Amino acid sequence: MPILKEGQLDIISHSPEQTQRLGVRLGTLLRPGDVLCLSGDMGAGKTVFAAGIGKGWGAQTPLTSPTFNLVHEHTREADAQRLFHLDCYRLDSVDDIDAIGFDEILNGRGPVIIEWPERIAAALPRQRLWIELRVLEPTRRNFIFEGVGKRYEELIAKFRESTFGV
Numbered sequence: 001m002p003i004l005k006e007g008q009l010d011i012i013s014h015s016p017e018q019t020q021r022l023g024v025r026l027g028t029l030l031r032p033g034d035v036l037c038l039s040g041d042m043g044a045g046k047t048v049f050a051a052g053i054g055k056g057w058g059a060q061t062p063l064t065s066p067t068f069n070l071v072h073e074h075t076r077e078a079d080a081q082r083l084f085h086l087d088c089y090r091l092d093s094v095d096d097i098d099a100i101g102f103d104e105i106l107n108g109r110g111p112v113i114i115e116w117p118e119r120i121a122a123a124l125p126r127q128r129l130w131i132e133l134r135v136l137e138p139t140r141r142n143f144i145f146e147g148v149g150k151r152y153e154e155l156i157a158k159f160r161e162s163t164f165g166v
């Protein structure tokens with residue numbers, strides 16, 4: 001687990017199950033308003049990871065690929081909080097996100113998970129957790145976490161601690 005610098009983390013996942021478990025760990029740490037960007041090619045594992053995040057957060061419904069809906073909203077029983085899961089693959093222009101009420105989603109006081117965030121780069125908040133997924137081999141994926149802003153540097157530090165104990 002090489003530590004690149006403060007606010008960065010580089011991890012290898014060896015299986016979809018491991019990716020899910022990593023997501024679960026991250027999901028338990030999320031707070032309202034957190035923005036997570038999952039970047040990587042088709043099949044990289046963004047949705048597998050997001051599904052783990054939803055599980056760890058406590059979503060009452062499983063996170064599945066929202067490609068055809070652009071946005072899925074989930075709730076949890078404990079405190080009626082909401083979690084938003086977006087897939088921007090089908091957006092041609094950043095203007096299209098007005099149609100899904102992106103501002104309201106960002107102000108919706110729930111964590112927001114965004115697949116294909118580069119499609120809406122201009123609309124993203126500057127402070128966010130950016131996670132880059134790369135396919136290394138059929139079942140190996142490289143995850144690079146980069147936190148922009150104090151909250152996300154702290155989130156990475158907590159995630160590192162809960163995953164690796166350091």
Ligand SMILES: Nc1ncnc2c1ncn2[C@@H]1O[C@H](COP(=O)(O)OP(=O)(O)O)[C@@H](O)[C@H]1O
Pocket residue numbers: 013014015016017019040041042043044045046047048049065115138139140141
């Ligand atoms: N280490 C791994 N982590 C995540 N997915 C993996 C891994 N190894 C193989 N896979 C497979 O890759 C695919 C990832 O699909 P998905 O999460 O839908 O990708 P994306 O949302 O990035 O397009 C799944 O079929 C999954 O089983």
Ligand SMILES: [Mg+2]
Pocket residue numbers: 046047065087115
């Ligand atoms: Mg996906």
